[in-house]
Amino acid sequence: MKLFYVKKSDSCWIVSVLGIKIKIKKAKEIGILPITVYLFDDISVEKITCTSMLPKNMKVCVDPRLTQDEAKSNVLKIHKSFRARGVRVEYTYGCTNSLCVLEDSTTGSGIEALIIMMSGDKNELKIDKGTAMNGTKIFLGNGSKCFIGKNCIFSYEITIRTTDGHVILSKDNGQILNEQKVPCVIGDHCWIGMRTIINKNVNIADNTIVGSGSVVTRQFDEQYTVIAGNPAGVIKTGVTFDENTIYTYKKGTCKC
Numbered sequence: 001m002k003l004f005y006v007k008k009s010d011s012c013w014i015v016s017v018l019g020i021k022i023k024i025k026k027a028k029e030i031g032i033l034p035i036t037v038y039l040f041d042d043i044s045v046e047k048i049t050c051t052s053m054l055p056k057n058m059k060v061c062v063d064p065r066l067t068q069d070e071a072k073s074n075v076l077k078i079h080k081s082f083r084a085r086g087v088r089v090e091y092t093y094g095c096t097n098s099l100c101v102l103e104d105s106t107t108g109s110g111i112e113a114l115i116i117m118m119s120g121d122k123n124e125l126k127i128d129k130g131t132a133m134n135g136t137k138i139f140l141g142n143g144s145k146c147f148i149g150k151n152c153i154f155s156y157e158i159t160i161r162t163t164d165g166h167v168i169l170s171k172d173n174g175q176i177l178n179e180q181k182v183p184c185v186i187g188d189h190c191w192i193g194m195r196t197i198i199n200k201n202v203n204i205a206d207n208t209i210v211g212s213g214s215v216v217t218r219q220f221d222e223q224y225t226v227i228a229g230n231p232a233g234v235i236k237t238g239v240t241f242d243e244n245t246i247y248t249y250k251k252g253t254c255k256c
């Protein structure tokens with residue numbers, strides 16, 4: 001019997017000392033995070049480097065065309081109480097220096113089946129505390145920004161695009177006509193109906209209800225309204241909502 005030996009396989013090293021074997025998994029198997037990730041709460045911030053330390057049911061994907069340094073320039077900050085049930089953050093071609101902040105989601109029903117896709121330099125996304133989502137896709141590109149407020153309810157199959165994806169040019173002088181001009185902002189306590197599409201340069205004021213199937217294309221600065229349609233316009237003013245069903249609200253079991 002050898003007193004000491006090291007044996008290598010594709011996934012691990014086996015170190016044997018006096019017959020006692022220790023298996024050391026290689027980094028590839030443990031999963032080194034290709035981007036810069038922090039877990040935070042009100043008290044501390046902790047840098048993590050392994051995929052196994054991400055919240056359960058959360059994935060980070062990086063386009064293989066990004067160099068290691070380019071990929072690492074992207075920062076993802078995740079609150080320690082971020083509740084994910086199927087969240088994927090994708091850093092696609094040319095995505096560098098981008099920031100994504102996912103806040104505490106314990107007070108709402110959590111974040112389910114969320115896909116975030118970023119391309120290009122210096123994008124920024126924040127999903128604030130208590131906002132609930134189910135099947136939302138968020139696309140950011142060309143250094144665009146998207147801020148989603150606190151305690152919002154996102155219904156099913158919602159898409160947010162802070163940039164059009166392709167360029168529209170003046171045929172006469174080649175000037176770009178469709179650049180995003182302002183960040184996409186969704187205020188606090190908004191209820192976004194199912195299958196809504198939110199395009200670039202959009203502002204949705206706090207306490208807004210967006211009707212299902214709407215296409216939101218501009219700024220809505222007045223609070224307590226319902227906006228709906230394609231393109232969305234104001235259909236009601238002076239209204240608010242409660243996340244309970246009508247049944248539970250009438251029974252008096254709601255929070256308000």
Ligand SMILES: CC(C)(COP(=O)(O)OP(=O)(O)OC[C@H]1O[C@@H](n2cnc3c(N)ncnc32)[C@H](O)[C@@H]1OP(=O)(O)O)[C@@H](O)C(=O)NCCC(=O)NCCS
Binds near residue numbers: 155193213229235
């Ligand atoms: C936005 C919504 C909540 C508003 O309900 P409401 O206040 O009762 O609105 P009303 O039914 O009185 O409609 C008012 C007007 O807006 C129009 N309208 C309502 N929702 C619309 C929509 N999504 N798109 C276009 N127009 C709409 C109505 O046709 C009506 O027009 P009219 O005055 O010309 O007849 C509701 O229409 C809706 O979209 N519900 C779905 C919410 C959802 O996605 N739930 C999933 C679970 S989270």
